[in-house]
Amino acid sequence: MWAVLGSRRMQRSATNWLLANLAFADVIIGLFVVPFQFQAALLQRWDLPDFMCSFCPFVQTLSVNVSIFTLTTIAVRRYRAVAKPLKVSRWQARFTIITIWAAGIVLAMPMIITLQVREVPISNSNPHLTKPFCDFVGVPFEVLKWYRRLVVGTQYFLPLVIIIVMYVLLARRLWGAQPPGNAQNQRDATLLRNKKRVIKMLVVVVALFALCWLPLQTYNVLQDIFPKINEYRYINIIWFCCDWLAMSNSVCNPFVYGIYNDNFRRRFRSRCVLCSRLLNMPQPAQSLDTGRVPSSVLYHPGRQSDKRRRSSNLSALAATQITYRTNDVRDNRLSV
Incomplete structure (x- = not known):
């Protein structure tokens, strides 16, 4: 966000606003989800405050919804920009972002309502020895099963189908397009090359999202079909690895932006120019008549x-x- 929306020129692009929204969702995952969900997965108990039992899964579901909805919106807008070029204003981009967050909140709201901390027995031999555990309370299994299917479908499978279709159509248009005119050949070739580079970047982002989240979404589907898998030995380790891979997707996106997006690298370097100046500050030269004049005055x-x-x-x-x-x-x- 700091590198993408650091100047007014970068704020004019609707895609930059959507990329900043995607980055913000990744930051939320790193701050409010990873430290707490991993603790519960490894220890198989909930030692944090009770309100975080529903808050952390709600934030995780919300941020994932925002990420995939944003990627879907970017894919649709990219295709429309080539098929039917229409300029999108900043206000339209902001309204789209608000709509994305509203849809994500609605889809994640059941987490706030149904997740609670309850005492569960540590072993079947001694039912009086219990531990705190964050789980769904007061929800029939059939309702919970259909809700999980809804979440998996809306935040993974359906958006991926839309994104793949949009990028296939977009790639066919861009790769087969010929720059019109003779005098503008060099400029049009540069624009086309930049567009293809952006498409490659977004395809890599979507591919990483699909691969990183596939194991966890597969587990979510299997536990509804075969509920006994939750009783398997080391299932918590398997879930932890799947969840860790899914959360690592938030770390991959900035590296992809840095590799494929020249504007992102340029803006990031310009934002870090102060740090580079501090690290590469030249040493003041020795002079006999400098007197008491500071070196910053002499060498600035x-x-x-x-x-x-x-x-x-x-x-x-x-x-x-x-x-x-x-x-x-x-x-x-x-x-x-």
Whole structure:
């Protein structure tokens, strides 16, 4: 977000706003999901505050919904930009983002309502020895099964089908397109190459999303078909690995942007220019007549230019005054 929307020029693109929205969803996963969900998966108990039992899964479901809905919207907009070129304003992009978040909240809302901390027996031999566990409470199994199917379908399978169809149609149009005209061949070839580069970047993002989330979504489907898999030994380790792979998708996206998007790299480098200046600050040269003047004044290029500018202005002013005085003297001599 910092690199993409760092200037007004970058804010003019609707795709940049959607990419920033995707990055924001990834940041939410890293802050509110990964540290807490992994703890519960490894320990098989809930030692955190009770409200986080429903809050963390809600945030996870919401952020995943926002990510896949954003990727789907980008794919549709990219195809329409080539098939029917229409300029999308920033306000339309913001309205689309608001709609994406609203749909994600509605789909994730059952997590807030149904997840609670309850005491479960640690072993069947001693039912009085219990541990806190975050689980669905008061929800029939059939309702829970259909809700899981709805989530898997809306946040994974259906969007992937739409995205794949959009990018296949888009690739056919771009790769088979010929730049019109003769005088604009070089410019059109550059624009087409940039478009293809963006398409490659988005395809890689979608492919990583599909591969990273496939094991976890497969597990979600299997546990509804075969509920006894939750009783298997080491199933928590398997779920942890699937969930870890899914969460790692949030780490992959910035690297993909840096590899395929020249504008992203350029903006990121310009944003980090202060750090590079601090790391590569030149050492002050040894001089005998520097006196007490700070090195920042002596070696700052902006201040040096200001100093030269002021000295040149003073010289011009002095020369003008000398000219006026010379003319006055000549006039006095003539008048005498």
